[in-house]
Amino acid sequence: MKLPASFSTLSVAVLSYFILWIQPLSSQQYAPTREAPYHVVHGWPILPDGLALGQATGVGVDSDDNVFVFHRAGRRWSDPFPTDPIEYSTIACFDGKTGRQIASWGEDSFIMPHGLTIDSEDNIWLTDVGRHQLFKFDHDGQLLLTLGERGKPGSDEKHFNLPTDVAVLADGSFYVSDGYGNTRIVKFSAQGEFLFEWGTPGSESGQFDLPHGIAIDENRRVFVADRNNSRIQIFDPTGKFLAEWKSQKLGRPYAIAFGTDNSVYVVDGGDQIFPFRSKVIKLTAQGDSLTHFGRWGNYDGQFLLAHDIAIDSKGAIYVVDAWGQRVQKFIQKR
Numbered sequence: 001m002k003l004p005a006s007f008s009t010l011s012v013a014v015l016s017y018f019i020l021w022i023q024p025l026s027s028q029q030y031a032p033t034r035e036a037p038y039h040v041v042h043g044w045p046i047l048p049d050g051l052a053l054g055q056a057t058g059v060g061v062d063s064d065d066n067v068f069v070f071h072r073a074g075r076r077w078s079d080p081f082p083t084d085p086i087e088y089s090t091i092a093c094f095d096g097k098t099g100r101q102i103a104s105w106g107e108d109s110f111i112m113p114h115g116l117t118i119d120s121e122d123n124i125w126l127t128d129v130g131r132h133q134l135f136k137f138d139h140d141g142q143l144l145l146t147l148g149e150r151g152k153p154g155s156d157e158k159h160f161n162l163p164t165d166v167a168v169l170a171d172g173s174f175y176v177s178d179g180y181g182n183t184r185i186v187k188f189s190a191q192g193e194f195l196f197e198w199g200t201p202g203s204e205s206g207q208f209d210l211p212h213g214i215a216i217d218e219n220r221r222v223f224v225a226d227r228n229n230s231r232i233q234i235f236d237p238t239g240k241f242l243a244e245w246k247s248q249k250l251g252r253p254y255a256i257a258f259g260t261d262n263s264v265y266v267v268d269g270g271d272q273i274f275p276f277r278s279k280v281i282k283l284t285a286q287g288d289s290l291t292h293f294g295r296w297g298n299y300d301g302q303f304l305l306a307h308d309i310a311i312d313s314k315g316a317i318y319v320v321d322a323w324g325q326r327v328q329k330f331i332q333k334r
Contacts, residue, residue, distance in 0.1 A: 038280075038293045038317060038330040040301035045099035045327065053092065056320035056327050057307050058116025060124065062139065065096035065312040069320060069327045070106075070116040070126055081112050081130040083151065091116075091124075091141070096312050099329070105141040115165035115177075115213070115308070125166040125174070132160050134176060145192050147176075155182050157194035165255070167214040167222065175222060177211040185211060185224060185239065198239035203229050205241045213255035213308070217285065218262060225253035225266070232256065232266065232287075245287040251277060255308040260315055263290065267306045267319065270296065278303035280319060280330075298324055 045067075047053070055077065058070030073088040090106035090113050106113075111130025118124055122139040133148035153161040161181025168174040172190025184199035185208075199208045213225035221242065222235040231246035232253050251268030258264060262285050270277035276296040283289055294303055304323035311317055317330040 037282075037291045038332050041099075041316075041329040041331060042300055043099065044329040045094040045101065048101055051101075053325050053327065054090075055113075055322045055325055057114050057322050058126065059308045059310045059318050059320045059327060060116045060118035061096065061310045061312045061318065062118050062122045063120075063313075065314065065316075066102065067094045067096050067310070067312070067318050067327070067329075068092070068116060068118060068124060069094070070113045071320075071325070072113050075112070077112065083111070085109055085111055086113075091126075094327075096316065096318075096329075103141075114163075117166045117168060118310075119168035119172075119174075120170055123168075125168065127163045127165060127176075127179070129162040129164070129180060132162065132181075134160070134163055134166060147188070147192055153181055155184075160186075164210075164212050165214045167216045169216060169220065175214055175216070177214040177224060179212075180210060183208040183211065185214065185222070185235075187239075196239065198235075205233070205244065206235075206239075208233075213253065213267075215256040215258060217258055217264075223256045223264070225256055227252060227254060227269070243287070245283075247289075249289050249292070250281060251279070254306065257309045257311050259311050260313065265309055265311060265317065267309045269306055272305070276304075278306045278321075280306065280309065280317065293330065294319070301328070301330070303328075 054072035054074045056069055056071040060068050069092045073086050073090050075086050085108050087108055089104040090110050093103035095102050110128045114129045115127040124137045126135045131150050132153045136145035148160045160178045162179045163176055164179035165177045166174055174188055176186045178184055178186055183201045184197050186197040187195045208226050209228035211224050212227035215223045220237045224233045226233050230252045231244050234243040253266050254269035255267040264283040266281045268279050278296045279292050279294040281292045303321045306319050307322040308320045320327045
């Protein structure tokens with residue numbers, strides 16, 4: 001079917017979504033897949049009565065294996081964004097073992113929640129694409145640092161344009177992937193002072209088309225999920241290009257996390273057009289594929305739009321699903 005040239009990407013995505021439900025699936029799509037190496041923990045988390053997560057976009061694990069989820073509490077991505085903050089709590093904290101909610105906060109604070117990172121001191125870093133800002137909170141939700149100007153996009157040293165994620169070094173300095181509007185990585189000191197940046201629009205080495213997720217490995221290499229270029233780019237701490245990982249198996253990376261064995265976990269959020277795809281890929285530190293699990297769907301262990309990933313100290317994997325409005329826990333099969 002040929003679509004008019006005036007159709008936007010969003011229109012194609014919406015049309016494809018409805019095609020999925022009115023078009024019979026092929027026998028290949030019905031065919032069983034091989035047994036996954038990880039299985040979902042059914043019934044995790046346990047939400048309080050009357051609570052449902054909104055579009056869940058960020059996830060992190062603290063030093064006690066508590067799981068923090070950043071979600072939109074009933075609000076959905078829109079163009080343009082609203083200007084008023086979400087009145088409900090947007091950060092939920094769960095006991096990693098039992099799944100019970102142990103804290104919630106963030107009321108009347110955020111417009112369009114996006115990324116969540118927890119550093120080595122259990123500080124919580126959040127990005128809000130609606131406010132064009134990033135925030136550092138202590139473990140109890142007390143604000144420690146704000147960067148960017150509320151509602152004012154920009155590309156200079158004091159502004160962001162739809163920033164997506166944060167990665168923090170042991171000394172407190174940090175990198176920001178900036179983001180939907182800008183195509184750059186910015187480094188700041190622990191005090192929030194601008195240090196340097198790199199990246200321009202494009203598909204060459206060191207260029208980006210929506211840097212969506214960012215993470216740092218034990219060798220201080222900077223991994224960037226270059227979403228719309230369907231690849232991961234790897235840089236040294238100064239922003240020097242080192243390598244690119246790109247393959248059909250890797251798909252379209254949305255987020256990156258590192259396991260306790262230094263393996264690399266990547267969320268493939270798919271292309272958001274039919275046929276839909278979403279999964280988690282496990283790779284070696286050299287980028288060789290080890291295994292993958294999950295597929296598109298709304299059953300346990302499946303994802304409508306896997307958006308972010310975190311690993312706890314015991315190797316359990318937590319994945320937030322933006323379209324599915326949930327967080328799921330996976331453990332390795334014995």
